[in-house]
Amino acid sequence: MMKHSADVLVIGGGISGAFAAIESRDAGASVILVDKGYFGRSGCSSLASGVQQVFVPEEDNLDDWVAAWGGSLVNLRLARKAILESQKIYQLMDSWGVKWVKNRGRLVRISSGGGGSKALKQAMFAGGGPQMMMAMRSAAMEKGVAVINRVMITDLLTSPRSSDVGPRVTGAIGFDTRTGAVHVFHAKAVVVCTGPYRFPNASRTGLGFRGMPLDAAPSGIAMMLRAGAVLGKLEFGGYAPSPYHSHSAPGLELIGGLGGAFVDESGVDILADSPIVGDAGIQARRSTISLAIARRQAKGEGPAYLDCRHFSEEEFRLLQQVIPIVVGNMERCGYDPSGALLPYVSTLPCTAGGSGGGAAIREDGATTALGLFAAGNCSDGAYMTMGQQLVGCAVLGRWSGQGAAKFAKSSKDWVEPDDRIARERLEARIKSMDADATDYASTHAKVQSVLTATLGYELAQERFDAALERLAKLDRDVATMKAKDVHELVKVIGLQSFCEVLNVVLRVMMRRKESRGNVIRTDAPHTDNVNWLSYTRARRAADGSLEMWEEQRPETPDYMPVIRTRVLSAYFASQQQ
Amino acid sequence: MTPKVSVSAIACTGCGICVESCPMDVLRLSPTKTGAKIAYPEYGGDCEACLLCVIDCAREAIKVEMVAYTEQGNGRLTG
DSSP, rough: OHHHHHHHEEEOOOOHHHHHHHHHHTTTTEEEEEOOOTTTTTTTTTOSEEEEEOTTTTOOOHHHHHHHHHHHHHHHHHHHHHHHHHHHHHHHHTTTTBBBBTTTEEEEEEEEESSSTOOOOEBBBBBBHHHHHHHHHHHHHHTOOOOEEEEEEEEEEEEOOOOOOOOEEEEEEEETTTTEEEEEEEEEEEEEOOOOOOTTTTSSSSSSOOOOOOTOOTTHHHHHHHOOOOOOOOOOOOOEEEEEEEEOOOHHHHHHTTTEEEOOSSBBBTTTOOOTTGGGGGGSSSHHHHHHHHHHHHTTOOOOOOOOTOOOOOHHHHHHHEEEEEEEEHTTTTTOTTHHHHHHHHOTTTTBTTTEEEEEETTTTTOOOOOEEEOOOBBGGGGTTTTHHHHHHHHHHHHHHHHHHHHHHHOOOOOOOOOEEEEEHHHHHHTTTTTOOOOHHHHHHHHHHIIIIOOSSEHHHHHHHHHHHHHHHHHHHHHHHOOOSHHHHHHHHHHHOOOHHHHHHHHHHHHHHSSSBBEETTTTSOOOTTTTEEEEEEETTTTEEEEEEEEEEOOSSOOOOOOOOOOOOOHHHHTTT | EEEEEEOOOOOOOOOOOHHHHHOOOEEEEEEESSSSEEEEEETGGGGOOOHHHHHTTTTTEEEEEEEEOOOOTTTOOOO
16 A cells, blocks of 8 residues: 655646646645546547637737627636636646647647637637646646656545535545555545546447547546535536548537538538538537537437548648647548548437536635545536636646645644545455356446437437436446456446446436536526526435526626527527427 | 567667666567567556657657457457
């Protein structure tokens, strides 16, 4: 057993975790960053495209940007603050050696949406996410962040307080994913930066599981749920249109910005007259394009196709420079983007929370559990920054790092957690691995079929009921799954965490009798701002029961004015006729 | 289509950078007859074709191809 202690423990080494660790360290805290993979290579950020929103005050209009990122549930004051901070993020990353595409010392930016506005311009960095994250890794380590790779955190450690205020988070426990050695962490503040929930290790067959991050399972969200943190923003469903054959494929901002189009088999632009995306076309938000493609799939019209055949040689060179993984994957699948249409599919709505969803946080990253902070897509922070974008995650990482360091410094009530029970439980689990037990694979297949066969693209009350019934029947299988070795134990815990979070996600979606984001409910096809202009929160109570409630959106100038008509989306209105 | 990872025994120097960088923890090092170590895909069925190993390998020793999907066990290729 290995024991570590620090002022701040950061779990997860994507861009949120990197910024949280660096910012806490800069504030004088001792920091450990622990990663299930290798810090700089795991998670979503290292696979991200080299496209990032950077607000340049001399060139851009702040109101346009705020309008592009503000949805009816987004806090505009904080979104404005985040947009203004995007330039600081750029300057920091630049100073740490992230290489940007520049012309005579000035950022080269493409005009592209992503936020549903043609006014947005995006900066690009060369080499994509891989180059960016290695620079971030170096910066963190040079500043003295202690990095521990290949340790999967399984649970948060808590110290009891009076029952009405919930426990105080005082550390975490996990295991080395290669040796099985148990690691215990004691920390005054813990920042969870583990990325979105996603169905882990999906099979190659069937549609609807594409998208990033590849190695994510919602173990971070599940452990925060168990620690009593309130969750939010679980109601929006999956988000990503992704290539049919390839999992890691960001970069739509760049492709759209260069004039790519989504077409049908015969080359007709499917977004041109789409009531779903409106005038924005391919520059609409990814979730909106995803919804348009999902509709085609639900109707059995098959994938949409991305058409880049008219790009110039120079534009293809830019694609290779900025989104090397996407282009590499297309080529490996036998597609020549200059000569062929590339099939795209949409993520199934309950399989991934790409637009964020997880612990409800404040501006300083604090969750409702004392000592526990969260940032990036395992939090509901997209409600206060720029969606699920890289730069939004970076901003949230900074804020939570500052918040956690401040909390750790002022924290006087920290008591060493009693880690014995958690340790013994984890050690027993690692010891009990059984070479003959093969039920992970079959259980995984059963859970997958709940997503594809029972839920599908279009949701409705009876589908939620059927899915929850099937999940309840699988409960025992999921709880008693065994792993062949430590490598498989990572997958087993990932699948268990997914089922734990899926149970909450389905109940939240079922509760909101409306369609929103890219959740399509055939039995409630409106976006209903009369009854559902609210945040649905969920929390696991001390007795294990799930509590759910709504918090009304505050009526302050911080929020977008909403026309309170019953039907707000032209698309969902057309479904009524 | 499903990814298939292979490592060239001639080009690989056994530096282990791919073993570090793989997000799915697919690769391991194995001693050869001469005692030198080379990388190999111990958990090849977990590959998601993110290409980080290909990007990180200084010797261009790793190949990730997309091959026709074959049903085996629970819909995942193993080995």
